[in-house]
Each structure stands twice: as C-alpha cells, then as structure tokens.
Amino acid sequence: MTRYHTYDAVIVGAGGAGLSAALAAGKNVKTAVVSKLYPTRSHTGTAQGGMCAALANVEDDSWEWHAFDTVKGSDFLADQDAVDIMCKEAVTAVLELERMGLPFNRTPEGRIDQRRFGGHTRDHGEAPVKRACYAADRTGHMILQTLYQQCNKEGVEFFNEFFVLDLLMVEGTCAGIIAYELATGELHVFRSRSVLFATGGYGKMFKITSNAHTLTGDGPGVVYRKGLPLEDMEFFQFHPTGLYRLGILLSEAARGEGGILRNKDGERFMENYAPTIKDLAPRDMVSRAMFSEIKAGRGAGEDNDYLLLDLTEVDPEVVEKKLPDITEFARTYLDVEPLEEGVPVVPTAHYAMGGIPTTVDAEVLRDHRAETVPGFYAAGECACVSVHGANRLGTNSLLDIVVFGRRGGLAMTEYASTHPLPDVPEDAHEHAEKWLASLMEGDNPEPVADIRETLQQEMMDKASVVRNEDSLTQARDSIGKLAERYAGTRVRDRSKVFNTELTEHIEFGYLLDMAEALVVSALARTESRGGHYRDDHEMREDEHWLKHTFITKGDGGDPSLAYKDVTLGRYTPVERKY
Amino acid sequence: MQVTLRVQRFNPEHDTDPHFESYTIDADAMDRILDCLHQVKWYRDSSLALRRSCAHGICGSDAMVINGVNALACKVLVKDVKQPITVEPIRGLPLTKDLVVDMDPFFSGYLAVKPWLIADDAEPEPERERIQSAAERERFDDTTKCILCAACTTSCPIFWSDQEYVGPAAIVGAHRFIFDSRDAGGRERIEILSGKNGAFKCRTAFNCTAACPRGIEVTKAIQEVKQAALFGSF
Numbered sequence: 155m156t157r158y159h160t161y162d163a164v165i166v167g168a169g170g171a172g173l174s175a176a177l178a179a180g181k182n183v184k185t186a187v188v189s190k191l192y193p194t195r196s197h198t199g200t201a202q203g204g205m206c207a208a209l210a211n212v213e214d215d216s217w218e219w220h221a222f223d224t225v226k227g228s229d230f231l232a233d234q235d236a237v238d239i240m241c242k243e244a245v246t247a248v249l250e251l252e253r254m255g256l257p258f259n260r261t262p263e264g265r266i267d268q269r270r271f272g273g274h275t276r277d278h279g280e281a282p283v284k285r286a287c288y289a290a291d292r293t294g295h296m297i298l299q300t301l302y303q304q305c306n307k308e309g310v311e312f313f314n315e316f317f318v319l320d321l322l323m324v325e326g327t328c329a330g331i332i333a334y335e336l337a338t339g340e341l342h343v344f345r346s347r348s349v350l351f352a353t354g355g356y357g358k359m360f361k362i363t364s365n366a367h368t369l370t371g372d373g374p375g376v377v378y379r380k381g382l383p384l385e386d387m388e389f390f391q392f393h394p395t396g397l398y399r400l401g402i403l404l405s406e407a408a409r410g411e412g413g414i415l416r417n418k419d420g421e422r423f424m425e426n427y428a429p430t431i432k433d434l435a436p437r438d439m440v441s442r443a444m445f446s447e448i449k450a451g452r453g454a455g456e457d458n459d460y461l462l463l464d465l466t467e468v469d470p471e472v473v474e475k476k477l478p479d480i481t482e483f484a485r486t487y488l489d490v491e492p493l494e495e496g497v498p499v500v501p502t503a504h505y506a507m508g509g510i511p512t513t514v515d516a517e518v519l520r521d522h523r524a525e526t527v528p529g530f531y532a533a534g535e536c537a538c539v540s541v542h543g544a545n546r547l548g549t550n551s552l553l554d555i556v557v558f559g560r561r562g563g564l565a566m567t568e569y570a571s572t573h574p575l576p577d578v579p580e581d582a583h584e585h586a587e588k589w590l591a592s593l594m595e596g597d598n599p600e601p602v603a604d605i606r607e608t609l610q611q612e613m614m615d616k617a618s619v620v621r622n623e624d625s626l627t628q629a630r631d632s633i634g635k636l637a638e639r640y641a642g643t644r645v646r647d648r649s650k651v652f653n654t655e656l657t658e659h660i661e662f663g664y665l666l667d668m669a670e671a672l673v674v675s676a677l678a679r680t681e682s683r684g685g686h687y688r689d690d691h692e693m694r695e696d697e698h699w700l701k702h703t704f705i706t707k708g709d710g711g712d713p714s715l716a717y718k719d720v721t722l723g724r725y726t727p728v729e730r731k732y
Numbered sequence: 733m734q735v736t737l738r739v740q741r742f743n744p745e746h747d748t749d750p751h752f753e754s755y756t757i758d759a760d761a762m763d764r765i766l767d768c769l770h771q772v773k774w775y776r777d778s779s780l781a782l783r784r785s786c787a788h789g790i791c792g793s794d795a796m797v798i799n800g801v802n803a804l805a806c807k808v809l810v811k812d813v814k815q816p817i818t819v820e821p822i823r824g825l826p827l828t829k830d831l832v833v834d835m836d837p838f839f840s841g842y843l844a845v846k847p848w849l850i851a852d853d854a855e856p857e858p859e860r861e862r863i864q865s866a867a868e869r870e871r872f873d874d875t876t877k878c879i880l881c882a883a884c885t886t887s888c889p890i891f892w893s894d895q896e897y898v899g900p901a902a903i904v905g906a907h908r909f910i911f912d913s914r915d916a917g918g919r920e921r922i923e924i925l926s927g928k929n930g931a932f933k934c935r936t937a938f939n940c941t942a943a944c945p946r947g948i949e950v951t952k953a954i955q956e957v958k959q960a961a962l963f964g965s966f
C-alpha cells in the first residue's frame with residue numbers, strides 16, 4: 155500500500171543542515187523532515203572540535219580574516235562570494251545557537267569561549283587565532299541536540315527511519331519525493347512545493363573512514379541518476395589521524411595540544427615536509443606525508459603500515475581534560491594507553507568537498523551554466539556551494555551546515571509561499587515499486603558485502619591520498635566490473651518489516667555511483683590541488699584548472715564532464731605555503 | 733579466533749515468540765560486538781535486523797543487552813565478554829524485529845519534559861550571547877552528554893513494569909535544562925516530573941548509572957531533580 159502526504163517543504167536528512175533548514179522553514183510553512191535515522195543518530199553528532207566565527211571574544215578577529223583562511227585552505231577553488239556569506243553570517247549563526255540554548259564553553263567573563271584550530275589565523279596568516287567556539291569536545295553533538303530540541307518546540311513533523319528512493323520531477327520542476335518506511339516496508343509519496351536534500355557524505359566508499367556506516371551518498375546518488383550534475387567530486391579530504399584499522403577520528407586538537415606524529419624510528423617526520431608548522435600543517439599535506447612515510451617503509455608495526463601519534467610529552471592533565479573522548483577511543487578500541495605509548499594512526503577518509511551544486515541560497519543547479527531546478531535545494535556535506543573548494547578547513551563543516559541549511563530553509567519558505575503545489579501523476583510511485591520488486595526477484599548467492607569490501611579496498615589503494623593516471627584508470631575499470639556484479643545480486647530477505655538488507659543493498663548502489671563520479675572527475679583533472687593529489691601531475695595549474703568540475707551521467711549511463719569558472723573576489727590565487 | 737554468538741531472533745511476519753539462534757564466526761579479540769553482528773548479517777543471515785550508524789559510541793543507535801548487560805554493541809569488544817555472547821534487544825519497549833525495538837515511546841517520553849530552552853519572556857532579547865559563568869555552565873555539564881541511546885531507561889526495573897514512567901533518560905533531559913542558568917522553564921518541567929509518572933517513581937536501583945555508555949551519573953541527576961521538586965532549589 156502506498157501512502158500520500160502533502161507539504162510545503164520536505165527536508166531529507168536530519169543532521170545539522172537538515173534541521174537548520176527545517177527550523178527556518180518550519181516557523182513559516184508546513185514542513186516535514188524525512189530521515190533514514192532517528193534525527194539524533196545523524197553524523198553531525200560526532201563532530202568534536204568547534205565552529206569558527208569571528209566573535210573576537212578572546213582575541214582580535216574579523217570575518218574577512220576568516221574568509222581569507224577559508225579561501226587559502228581551499229587551495230583557491232572555493233567561490234569567494236559564498237565564502238564571504240558564510241564567514242559574515244558565522245557570527246549571527248553562533249549567537250543564534252547560543253540563544254537556542256547551546257551550552258558553549260565560557261570565558262572567565264561568561265562569554266562564549268574560543269580556541270585555536272588548524273589553518274585559522276590572524277591578519278591573513280600572521281599567527282594562529284582563537285576563533286573556534288566549542289562545547290567541550292562534543293560541539294557537533296550539542297549542535298545536533300539543540301537543533302532537534304528546537305524543531306520539536308516549533309512543531310516540525312518528523313518521519314523517522316524513512317529511506318529516500320526517488321525525487322519527483324514534473325516538467326523540470328521538483329514535485330516531491332518517494333520514501334520507503336523501514337518499520338512497514340510501505341512506500342510513501344511526499345508531494346511538496348519544495349524539497350531540500352541534506353543527506354550527508356559518502357565516505358563509506360573507502361576502507362578506512364571516520365564516516366558512519368550510513369554515509370552512503372543517498373542524496374547525491376538520487377540526483378546523479380536523475381541526470382543532474384555533481385560538482386568537484388574528485389576532492390575528498392583524508393584526515394591525518396584516524397585510529398589504525400578502524401578510521402575512528404582523533405581530533406586535530408590532539409596535535410594542537412602538542413601531540414607529535416612519529417614514524418617507526420621515532421622520527422618527527424613532519425619536520426621534513428613542513429619545516430615551519432610541522433605537525434599542524436593542513437590536513438591534505440599531513441596525510442600525504444604519512445602516505446609517503448608508509449610507502450618508504452618507515453611505517454610502524456609488523457606490516458609498517460601505520461604512524462604513531464605521540465601524546466606522551468603532553469601534560470597528562472591536558473590529555474585527560476581536553477582530549478577525554480579521543481583518549482577513551484584509543485583505550486577502548488586499540489587497548490593503547492596514550493599517556494604511555496604512541497597511538498597507531500592512519501589517514502582516514504573524512505569529508506567530501508564535492509556534491510550537489512547549489513547557489514548561495516541552496517538552490518540546486520541544473521548545469522554548469524548555473525540554471526537552477528525550481529523547488530529543489532541541497533545543503534551540508536551532500537552539497538557543494540562551494541565554500542570548501544579543494545580542501546576544507548577544520549570547523550568549517552559545522553559552520554557550513556548551520557549557515558547554508560538555514561539559508562535553504564528560508565529560500566524554501568519564500569518559494570513555497572509563491573508557487574503552487576505541482577501536480578504529481580497518480581502512478582508516481584510505480585517506478586520505485588517496480589525497482590524494489592526487481593531487487594527481490596530471483597536468486598544470486600553472492601553477498602553484496604563481498605563487492606562492497608572490494609570497492610572499499612580498491613578506492614583506498616587507487617583513489618585516496620595519492621593518485622595517478624594508472625591507479626585511477628584501474629579504479630575506474632574495477633568500479634565498472636563491480637557494478638556489473640552488483641547488478642546481478644538480489645536481496646535475499648523478502649520480509650517487509652525492518653528489511654535492512656534491502657536498504658543496505660540500495661545504499662551500496664549509491665556508493666558505486668559516487669565512486670564512479672569521484673574517479674572519472676579525478677582522472678580528468680591533470681593537476682594537484684588540495685585534497686586531490688596526483689604524483690604524475692604534482693603542480694597546481696591555475697591557468698587550466700581554476701574551475702569546478704561538473705559530472706553528469708548521460709542517457710547511456712556514461713558520465714560526461716563540464717566545467718564552471720571559480721568565482722574569485724578579494725583574494726588572487728598564490729602558492730599555498732604555511 | 734572462533735566466537736559463538738547467541739542472538740535473539742524474532743520476525744513478526746512469521747514468528748509468534750522470539751527464539752535464540754547460535755552463530756559461530758571468525759573474529760578478532762579486538763573486534764566490536766557490532767563487527768560480529770555484521771559478520772552474521774553480511775555473510776550468514778542477511779535477514780538479521782539491527783540498528784547502527786557511527787560505530788564508535790556517539791550516535792546511540794546500537795544499545796542492546798549483551799550477556800545480560802545494557803551496552804552499545806560498538807563499545808563492547810570480544811575480548812571483554814564471556815562466550816557464548818548472548819545478544820538481546822533492550823527491554824521494556826515494543827519489539828519490532830530481532831534486535832530492533834520501537835523507539836517512538838522512548839522519544840515521546842523525552843519530549844514530554846519539554847527538553848528545549850524556555851527563555852524568560854520578561855527579559856529583553858540579548859544583543860549578543862547571554863552571559864553565563866563557567867561555574868553555571870559546569871552545573872549541568874554531565875547531563876549534556878546524553879546521546880538518547882535508551883540504555884538507561886531500558887535497564888530500569890521500574891520502567892520494565894510500568895512504561896508510563898517517563899524513565900531516566902527523560903529526567904536527564906529535563907535536568908540538563910532545569911539547572912541551566914539561562915532557562916526559565918524549570919517550574920513547568922518540575923510540575924511534569926512531580927506527577928505520578930515522574931521522577932518520584934525512581935527507587936534508586938542505580939541500573940541506569942551502570943548502563944550509561946557516556947558515564948553520566950544518571951541516578952544522581954534524578955535525585956537532584958527530586959530535590960528541586962521538594963525544595964524548589966534550582
């Protein structure tokens with residue numbers, strides 16, 4: 155049985171971006187949040203460090219300095235108009251969260267406290283600045299909780315554990331979504347004047363990742379299959395300090411407090427790669443250095459395949475007090491005592507800079523010429539505004555979701571108030587119904603898990619921190635073969651109630667699409683910039699490549715590429731040195 | 733090493749009662765119980781239903797009863813539990829399928845205590861942030877850690893026998909605001925929690941404190957709410 159709902163605004167995803175949008179729209183128009191998880195399970199909750207805003211509560215600061223750092227951190231690929239908006243609105247966004255009750259840490263004067271974070275500086279790179287507003291080492295958790303609480307206060311409606319299957323389009327205009335209810339196996343048609351995707355990242359295409367099991371690119375996957383473009387998919391951030399084997403994140407704050415990365419000989423190898431700021435170099439640079447050390451056989455352990463994060467020289471009280479969660483992770487998951495020995499770490503797939511292209515009001519772009527899809531919006535990690543360009547700065551993700559989620563919610567309100575509800579054909583759900591039925595027809599003993607593990611290993615080996623034409627070509631060919639194998643698999647569980655084999659099956663299909671988009675975009679970009687590093691094209695080449703990649707799946711299924719110029723502003727690209 | 737799991741199974745589409753099934757799999761001593769359950773789901777029986785997301789103890793999806801104790805499956809390692817490892821759904825909430833229970837009653841209980849900041853209407857809107865001292869902020873720090881995993885509420889013997897009781901997690905949620913110096917809704921919440929399904933149902937069994945994967949002193953928070961109700965001290 156199919157059920158029907160009608161709304162002014164439907165938001166898919168209940169992390170920081172989705173809930174910010176819901177709060178902005180929910181005060182004005184009839185709003186629903188559709189999420190495959192209970193909202194408080196969203197991955198925003200795992201963010202640790204903070205949210206940057208030039209409040210200048212502790213030290214002199216200005217939003218222009220924040221904007222400069224963001225543009226430089228992005229290796230000059232960010233669109234500077236979007237960066238200006240984000241850094242300006244950061245201040246009101248933080249104050250608004252405080253008014254909603256977010257328990258920020260406080261200065262002795264009782265104001266919101268601020269601390270240092272990688273890449274954030276005073277006066278265009280002069281010295282580190284205290285800009286990150288934080289709530290202990292669980293800032294993301296507090297943002298997620300606060301937004302969820304406020305949405306309930308405002309009466310936003312939630313459809314929890316509803317999995318999006320399709321976007322409804324009528325004559326080029328967005329008309330709603332189709333979702334699958336996990337508890338019953340029923341399809342739901344949500345007719346809506348406006349839809350916003352805030353579905354998060356897709357780090358699960360890599361073997362080692364800080365991402366949750368559920369971060370599988372569902373939103374961008376649906377968009378890509380609709381023939382709409384994705385932007386800058388080749389830029390994926392690897393965070394230097396993921397727990398060995400597991401990828402669980404150890405915050406940059408560990409090195410901020412004096413932690414040092416060492417190889418098997420105990421050497422502080424970052425001195426050889428970034429002589430001035432050493433272990434506090436940007437994430438893309440440190441991850442590359444770690445990769446080189448492992449490749450040169452200087453990794454630690456039996457297989458020489460990890461490095462050591464040494465906290466033994468940091469004051470034990472600082473470790474216990476300021477890094478409690480990450481020390482607990484090391485103790486719980488690796489049985490390592492950080493006060494006495496190095497913690498085994500490896501670069502971990504962390505954040506997708508690319509995604510669904512949008513305007514600064516979260517309107518989704520139809521193509522690289524910046525035409526928009528009426529009624530359709532995207533925000534957060536699944537989107538690409540672009541404020542992070544080729545490499546995101548720490549803390550700017552929490553800022554991005556709050557600022558552009560809210561802007562999206564306001565834009566939806568405006569749009570929904572002035573546009574009629576699109577007519578949705580009565581058979582709108584049939585395509586999804588047939589798709590699900592086809593997945594449950596016939597037999598094939600091959601578990602999707604096998605194919606998924608192969609993809610994750612391939613992407614790790616051939617398309618992660620260091621890439622080149624050979625490795626990317628091999629990865630592209632592998633993905634093609636894996637996609638063929640995947641097409642033959644079937645969902646063996648035929649039950650209706652809480653059939654997570656079915657949802658995992660569909661999620662993996664999206665991951666395959668994301669991997670294809672990443673590899674094809676990366677193969678074409680014959681330069682190195684930010685998180686995209688090619689050892690066969692080691693230099694950044696602004697003359698040819700100061701532009702955004704737009705990848706689209708053609709009618710025949712083959713991806714095609716187009717490019718859009720970067721929006722420049724006050725800052726002219728220069729070599730990125732720290 | 734070989735690990736044997738005894739997992740409670742129940743499919744409402746063809747079972748009348750839950751039963752246990754055993755699975756012997758290869759695992760590492762350092763593997764999480766969640767990893768073992770994934771082994772079963774991905775390679776032995778794909779129909780096994782469970783919730784999980786972040787897999788490192790922050791999202792709160794995978795609270796289960798592991799060898800009789802409430803815990804997150806992603807925070808318990810194979811080396812720390814006796815075999816066979818018995819895994820059951822958390823108790824006191826309606827069973828949906830296998831290790832999945834209906835969480836809606838739990839979240840309704842949480843939302844019943846108005847867990848959001850209620851500002852004092854008489855006070856003018858601050859131009860910037862409200863001022864709050866570090867000590868005032870510290871007063872409710874412990875209860876801000878709650879991830880709503882339900883490990884506490886579903887370990888509570890009072891909740892097992894009476895699901896009208898709002899339960900420990902909801903009281904923790906109320907505590908977080910009652911003791912926040914910026915909040916003016918204390919009286920409303922105390923009124924709700926002074927009712928017959930509120931904090932005074934607690935008989936200090938301390939199961940909740942032992943079950944909390946975030947180390948929150950849950951029972952202490954409940955006692956503080958009771959005191960606030962009795963003496964108006966908040």
